Amino acid sequence: MQHATPSATLGRFENTRFANGSATYTFLRRGDSSFVNATGPDGARRDYPVRYTFGVWPLQQYLVELSKGRLQALPIAWDTRPEAQGGQRWFSLAPAPEPPPGDPFHWTGYQYNWNYMCADCHSTDVSKGYVAAADSFDTKFSEVSVGCEACHGPGSAHLSWARYPSWLRRFWHDDGLPAQLTERRGVHWSIDSTTGNGKRSAPRTTDREIETCAQCHGRRSHIADGYTAGRPLLDYYAPLTIAPGLYHPDGQQLDEVYNYASFLQSKMYSKGVTCSDCHDPHTQKLRAPGNAVCAQCHRPATYDTSAHHFHRAGSEGAQCAACHMPDTNYMQIDARRDHSIRIPRPDLSVALGVPNACNRCHTNQNAPWAAAAIRGWYPNPNPGFQRFAHAFAADDRNAPAATDSLVMIATDSTQPWIVRASALSRLATRPSPNAIAVAKASSHDTIPLVRLSSLDALGGANEADRLTIAVPLLTDPRRAVRQQAAWILAPVHASVPASARDAFDAASRELIESHLYNADRAPSRIRLAAFYTALGRYDDAAIQIRATERLDPATAKQFEQNLAAAAAADAQAAALLRALNSAR
Numbered sequence: 001m002q003h004a005t006p007s008a009t010l011g012r013f014e015n016t017r018f019a020n021g022s023a024t025y026t027f028l029r030r031g032d033s034s035f036v037n038a039t040g041p042d043g044a045r046r047d048y049p050v051r052y053t054f055g056v057w058p059l060q061q062y063l064v065e066l067s068k069g070r071l072q073a074l075p076i077a078w079d080t081r082p083e084a085q086g087g088q089r090w091f092s093l094a095p096a097p098e099p100p101p102g103d104p105f106h107w108t109g110y111q112y113n114w115n116y117m118c119a120d121c122h123s124t125d126v127s128k129g130y131v132a133a134a135d136s137f138d139t140k141f142s143e144v145s146v147g148c149e150a151c152h153g154p155g156s157a158h159l160s161w162a163r164y165p166s167w168l169r170r171f172w173h174d175d176g177l178p179a180q181l182t183e184r185r186g187v188h189w190s191i192d193s194t195t196g197n198g199k200r201s202a203p204r205t206t207d208r209e210i211e212t213c214a215q216c217h218g219r220r221s222h223i224a225d226g227y228t229a230g231r232p233l234l235d236y237y238a239p240l241t242i243a244p245g246l247y248h249p250d251g252q253q254l255d256e257v258y259n260y261a262s263f264l265q266s267k268m269y270s271k272g273v274t275c276s277d278c279h280d281p282h283t284q285k286l287r288a289p290g291n292a293v294c295a296q297c298h299r300p301a302t303y304d305t306s307a308h309h310f311h312r313a314g315s316e317g318a319q320c321a322a323c324h325m326p327d328t329n330y331m332q333i334d335a336r337r338d339h340s341i342r343i344p345r346p347d348l349s350v351a352l353g354v355p356n357a358c359n360r361c362h363t364n365q366n367a368p369w370a371a372a373a374i375r376g377w378y379p380n381p382n383p384g385f386q387r388f389a390h391a392f393a394a395d396d397r398n399a400p401a402a403t404d405s406l407v408m409i410a411t412d413s414t415q416p417w418i419v420r421a422s423a424l425s426r427l428a429t430r431p432s433p434n435a436i437a438v439a440k441a442s443s444h445d446t447i448p449l450v451r452l453s454s455l456d457a458l459g460g461a462n463e464a465d466r467l468t469i470a471v472p473l474l475t476d477p478r479r480a481v482r483q484q485a486a487w488i489l490a491p492v493h494a495s496v497p498a499s500a501r502d503a504f505d506a507a508s509r510e511l512i513e514s515h516l517y518n519a520d521r522a523p524s525r526i527r528l529a530a531f532y533t534a535l536g537r538y539d540d541a542a543i544q545i546r547a548t549e550r551l552d553p554a555t556a557k558q559f560e561q562n563l564a565a566a567a568a569a570d571a572q573a574a575a576l577l578r579a580l581n582s583a584r
Contacts, residue, residue, distance in 0.1 A: 001122045002052060002053045002145065004050045004051055004062070005032065008053045009034050009050065009062075010053070010056070010060050010078055011027060011034075011062065012088075012090070013027040013035075013050075014027075014029055015027070016090065018076050018090040018092075020075070020076065020092040020094060020096045020097075020098055022097055022098075023038075023098040024038075025037065025038050025090075027090070028047065034050040035048060035049050035050060036064060036074060040066075040108060041066065041102070041106075041108040042101065043100075049064065050062045051063050054073060054114075057080055057081075058079065058081050058087070058334055058335075059078060059079055059333060060080055061074060061077045061093075062077075062078075063114055066108060068134065069138055070113060070136075071114035071119075071139075072107055072113060072114060073107070073113075073114055073117070073118060074112075075094035075098065075107045076090055076091070076093070078090060079091055079333060086333075091332060093331055094107070102553070110520060110551065113520070115128055116128065116518070116521065121146075121215070122145065123141035123142075123144055123145060124141055124143035124145070124146060125142035125154075127226075128225060128517070128520075130517070130519060130520045132519045135520075135550070135551075150229065151179065151181070151213075151229050152177045152179050152181070152230075153178030153179040153229040153230045154178060155177070157176030158175055158177050161176040177230075178230040178231075179228075180208065180230070181208060181209045181276075182208075183204050184209075184274060187202055188201045189277075189296060189297050191297065191299050195302075196298060196301070197298060198296070198298065200272040200273075204272035204274065210260075210263070210274055210275060212230070213281075214237075214239065215233065215237065217259045218237075219246065219257040219261065220238060220239045220240060221237065222236065222237055222517075222518065223236060223238055223479065223480055223483070223514040224510075224513070224514060225517055232448075234452065234480040235478055235480070237480070238484075239260060240257070240261065241261065241418065241421050241422035241425045242265070242392065242418065242419065243422065243426070244396050247261075248355065249352060249354060249389050249392035250345070250348055250352065250393075251265045251342075251388065252340065252354060253328055253340075256330045258336075259336075259339040262338055263275075264416055264418035265342075265385075265418055265419060266342070266385065266416075268341050270416060277296070278296075291320050294321075303320070306318070309323065316361060317361060321337055322361070323344050323357045323358075324341050324342060324343070324357070325338050325341055326355075326357040326360050342386055343381075344356050344357040344358055344370075345383070346359065346367045346373075346374060347371040349367035350368055352389060352390070358370035358374070387415070388409050388415065388419050390405070391406055392426070402426075402430065403427070403435060406423045406426050406430065406435075407434045407435060407438050410438045410442060410457075417449070418449070420450055421449045421450045421452070422453070424453035424454050424456060427439070427456070428456045428458075428460070429459065429460070431460030431461060436457075436461055436465050436469075439457035439458055439461075439465075439469055440454075440465075440468065443455070443472070443473060448476075448477070448478040451478075452478075452480055455470060455473065458470065463492040463495055466489055466491075467489070467495060471497070471500045471503075474500055475503050479510055482507040483508075483510045483511035483514055485507055486504060486507035487531060490508075490531055490535055491534045493535055508531075511531060512528065512531070516528070521551070522548045522555045525544045525547050525551065528541075528544050529544035529548075529576075533572050533573075533575075536572075538572075538579035539579050541576050541580075542576065542579040542583045543583070545560065545576075546583055563577050563580075564577060
């Protein structure tokens with residue numbers, strides 16, 4: 001993110017017009033300032049000054065300022081690639097026809113809002129500053145782009161340390177940085193001569209670095225303000241698991257999920273690899289070019305040879321990443337590699353319809369052809385590290401046997417913990433005695449996200465099971481777990497034992513604060529209304545529904561229609577409907 005100076009603004013603003021269906025945008029330059037003429041939130045056209053540029057390669061977006069502190073990302077971006085690669089052009093990130101003003105997906109709506117959607121990952125020390133009473137933002141940041149403190153935490157103590165003489169600093173190991181990303185310090189990788197694979201000299205016992213990266217390089221919900229690098233991830237974010245719509249059932253990326261949950265599935269993660277083993281975070285380049293980055297841990301004589309990959313040396317098929325980390329385009333032209341780092345499985349394409357690396361290149365062939373080629377090279381092919389595809393595929397198609405399969409995955413200690421957590425979350429719609437039993441066992445797991453997902457599995461649980469499993473988690477060390485425990489207990493809150501009442505009230509306040517922090521979003525308002533309703537606070541729930549009517553009329557209308565349909569048989573729905581009508 002940069003101020004929109006002439007040198008930072010890469011797009012062609014010399015009175016250039018772009019049409020996306022009936023929606024048109026004209027990009028203008030006046031002196032050192034850039035403008036876009038577009039249809040505003042009231043339906044009228046006007047010139048909007050471009051305040052900031054967003055991104056450099058392979059595309060650049062532009063931020064304009066609306067009233068009440070809102071910065072909005074234009075849906076028309078500039079392709080910064082060379083003309084020979086199809087670049088140096090305006091293109092649309094939105095489908096045509098574009099929705100009208102007032103729709104959340106119009107460029108002036110909340111789905112294109114920088115304050116919520118973008119700021120936290122593209123600037124340093126961001127405070128969103130949403131003021132619900134005024135429906136306005138007072139968003140602040142310490143640095144307009146991503147600076148040192150975004151990854152290392154506040155740096156004032158580090159600056160004090162740096163003022164001491166160098167000879168003294170060598171003996172004073174506390175450099176004052178809150179986020180000590182030291183998991184690679186003093187560690188080396190050696191390659192086993194038998195397998196050709198690397199082994200870490202000492203096990204990685206923490207995820208500090210990976211969690212620091214996950215703040216931005218992971219699909220997650222933002223549940224609290226004030227995160228700084230080094231603090232526990234689940235006190236400020238709730239990472240999403242391998243869920244339908246986000247991932248293919250074998251765990252390959254589908255939607256724009258970034259890298260965190262993908263990498264957690266990988267054998268590399270299980271063996272102790274960190275992000276910076278492969279990436280230099282300061283140069284934003286790989287530690288070594290091409291296959292050499294993999295050769296840090298995998299012997300080239302074993303793997304970087306046609307006897308392994310069966311492709312011509314130097315060709316695309318001979319590149320490790322092409323087969324094991326295939327890319328997918330997001331934002332139309334931004335290719336991002338899948339960090340689950342898997343063995344190609346065209347046989348799963350045949351059985352489950354998932355994509356495979358082979359047919360991404362060999363587009364003129366089908367999956368059975370690719371599967372036969374793999375069998376020809378490897379008569380007994382390695383099935384790979386990820387072993388949950390059939391269970392998750394059964395869940396995706398709502399097969400009756402999926403419950404037992406998910407329970408097996410959730411209880412299998414050899415599965416990556418992100419996979420176990422994902423299986424637990426998927427059990428939310430599959431209540432059964434076995435699901436409750438695995439949720440109870442998983443509620444004591446050492447991994448916070450597994451404990452959080454154990455609560456997801458209680459979606460259809462009865463009162464006794466909710467109390468048994470969720471009450472102890474009201475005092476969990478991580479905020480995301482505590483507030484989810486309050487959510488699960490809300491329908492049975494009257495039965496929470498007196499000894500846990502204070503803990504329930506405290507976790508409930510955290511849940512309410514989380515949703516008020518995100519009160520600029522209609523889904524957060526709706527969920528908070530549901531929580532208030534479960535507590536019998538119907539007037540408070542009605543306030544949230546009224547606010548949703550202003551933010552997203554279509555979502556509010558659908559909710560109210562569902563509410564009216566349920567009111568005849570549901571006393572709480574009827575009570576909320578009465579409160580809502582009284583508030584009008």
